[in-house]
Amino acid sequence: MTRTDRVAATRETILSAAERLFAEHGVAAVSNRQISQEAGQGNNTAVSYHFGSKDALVRAIVRRHTEQIEETRLRMVLRADGSAEVRDWVACMVEPFARHLADLGAPTWFGRFSAQVMTDPAYREIMSREALNSPSLLRAGEELRRRLPDLPPDVRLERQDMVGRLMVHTIAERERALAEGAPVSRESWDRAASGLTDALTGLWLAPVTAPSART
């Protein structure tokens, strides 16, 4: 094992340990010290040495996963090209995420980690920059917009936000359930993705009502 390999392995160990701890306890609640210890590093400087800051560490974790998800999603978007079905484009958003978690095998933490990062005021920006601004998601969003020409722009933006939020939090919840004894299989993730896609499609297609007068 060369020196470079060892370093890379240490980095990976830290990333995995941090991902798990963040998912379990929240980003703010975990110290760099804890992460270093959990990663089997005797010192307490490992995180700042390898990543510089907690911020950069979070970014690195996000990137490690989103790169693979992005790859899958790009392929899926290309395959869906031309489809007039709203559901197909919603599936482009949901399925690559779920499939990635299925591919990782149990136990996974990235779902819960994502939800934590997305909610934490100090880190939410990271998530939107690194994950939600990906080319494939923007493309799917654009296609979706064309399939829903009657949706007022402000409502569309609202719902886009809802969809992103709901996707992450629902997947996190599903992951939590799977971690607590539910059978973890590719099928269970497929079912979760399918149910989520159904729900989000319904959300997109919901008729727009004028706010009713108060009584």
Add this chain to the structure above:
Amino acid sequence: MTRTDRVAATRETILSAAERLFAEHGVAAVSNRQISQEAGQGNNTAVSYHFGSKDALVRAIVRRHTEQIEETRLRMVLRADGSAEVRDWVACMVEPFARHLADLGAPTWFGRFSAQVMTDPAYREIMSREALNSPSLLRAGEELRRRLPDLPPDVRLERQDMVGRLMVHTIAERERALAEGAPVSRESWDRAASGLTDALTGLWLAPVTAPSART
């Protein structure tokens, strides 16, 4: 001002300060000291003196709001009695929350606070026990179930979870937007509630698809 009043006022000050700090930075990221200082208490024991622990403080904040929301929602549930419209029962879930925030006047923090508490692994239980188990919500959920007899039970539970989650996080996001300069008015909250109700109604009514085979 009687002694009891002064004490009650101090309690309220602490509750408000804590609510704001928790909403801005997350529960784990805020110390009891910060809260005491922010509440204008010279000592650093104010929180533990008045509430015993951070846990109990969070609980108190939740209760302070949910009591009022519950009252509104109970009235609304009674008024909706007999309605066959799914949207009416969804509105029973959403509107009392939004209306409560509108009633509080700007700036509000409880929306973001709720999202924080709901996501934090150390406090999420509090939220479900204190807020999601309320009689009015259970009642509305039951009515909803009757209006959707064809929905498989597991899908119904899934969606119930999604709806609760999406409601809180969307309202938190709306509150954030309003705090950042958007005009804060009763109308803006009405519109937010209406849009959210539309979306959630669509979610409930979405057709259930069988998971497609993988390619």
Add this chain to the structure above:
DNA sequence: ACTTTTAAGTCAGTCGCATGACTTATCTTA
């Protein structure tokens, strides 16, 4: 080929600081 130099990674320990829990003192009002 062999040695020297350089730089990267690891480790143990220190620093000032903020934390929650605790104790003591002062003040207020019933």
Add this chain to the structure above:
DNA sequence: TAAGATAAGTCATGCGACTGACTTAAAAGT
């Protein structure tokens, strides 16, 4: 004046940032 509320200060603990020594792989010089 007795009890409850607030203030002030102490304490051990854990934090992030920093330091210097040690190990080892790679690069440079001969």
